[in-house]
Amino acid sequence: MKVALFDFDGTLYPHETFETLREHLQSHPKYKKNYKRFVRYFAPTYFGYKLKLVPKIKMQRRALESYILSFKGYTKSDIDEFFSDVANSMSRELRIPLLEKIKQLKKDNYYVVLISGAFIPLLEALFKGVGFDYIVGSTVNYNKSGQVDSKVRFERVFAERKIEILKEHFRGEKIDWNNSQAYSDSISDLKMLELVGQPVAVTPDSALQSIAERNNWKIINHF
Template identity: 25%
Template sequence: MFQATPPRAIAFFDVDNTLMRGASLYHLGVAAWRCGLITRRDITSFGWKQARFLAVGENRDHLSTVLLRALEVAVGFEQAELIRLSEEIFDTKLTRRLWPETVAVARRHLETGHEVWLLTASVQEVADVIAARLGFTGAVGTVLEADDGIFTGRLTAGVCHGALKSDAARARAEASGVDLADCWAYSDSHNDIPLLELVGHPVVVNPDAALARYAAARDWPVMRMKRASIRRAARANRVHTSKKR
């Protein structure tokens, strides 16, 4: 997907359905339910939205609903506890849902000397944990406002989505002194077309129908993975772990 000896560059990766299968916020919601922070009705709703997301891709209305509910729940909640929950869901849930092909591409970018940044509508704490666990450069997510470590129930800016995601990429490239024409972006969603068009090397990953049509018209490269690759990676990891013992 990219040259072996390119100039300094950044590879931007969406998270949900690009780096991992499904929506990271759903698993955060399950953890919040287990802590008694949200209701069973919330989880049923989140589960339906997760199923639809897996089937047809990202839906802005559903994303807004989930984030609004997250803001309601977050009032008075400690930021440190959200970080702890984020670490828990990565180690117990998200790590088993990572697309091995996308993670491998991200690591090749790092080996080549590129920065690798996650850009996601998921909350910043979740994004930070994913980036740290995978050894990436950093992450930009949706930031919940906190006062002295306690969430207020407001956002510091908008949801890191659509045009705001491309704005974040532009700001990150400027801060790193990188030409966007030398950068990559990876996403599954037509909502990230502004981001994909911003960089010199757009790559679509298991695209939704609208993005697939858009990418085909522009001859953008496409990565397609199947769930079996996640299962194979999990089996290989179990074999490796048992041999170490």
């Protein structure tokens, strides 16, 4: 089995996802009241990061955690409604050539995976009908009452964690990694790109650009 792995933030979607999410929360007609709660949760970590007391990775995890904690007490249907609204807006800016590439890979019998640190409800709403065989993202946890659970530690899917999830998912499967593909814009996904025989750097950051050029990987810089 051949697989095709797609990153989301900066790859399928050309902008910084979290900034888009922040703007939507701040301006959403129904849920904008949650924005102050988000700021209250996130501010200590953000200022710690600005003072170089908190690592960037920890700050990014806390940003997503604070975001979903701002919905504390809300139900799954509330979360799905909100992320569906966000997805409707974001869908206009997805990179169409890559969506077409996904369709072609499906026709060519690739097992196509979307793997991202973004929230799963957002990814599922955004790519409904696209045809991904498997979607990996950051989980929103709910308690027994069906409300957002603030007691379960939030896990951001990032870097090496992506590889762990992929290997667990494909455990027992015979994967033709040499003829598989992976698409990403960031050096943080280097291990994912190195996992396959056909890595593709999509509008890569400078570090990934250098590695891609050195290894003669395919680079897509224009859409």
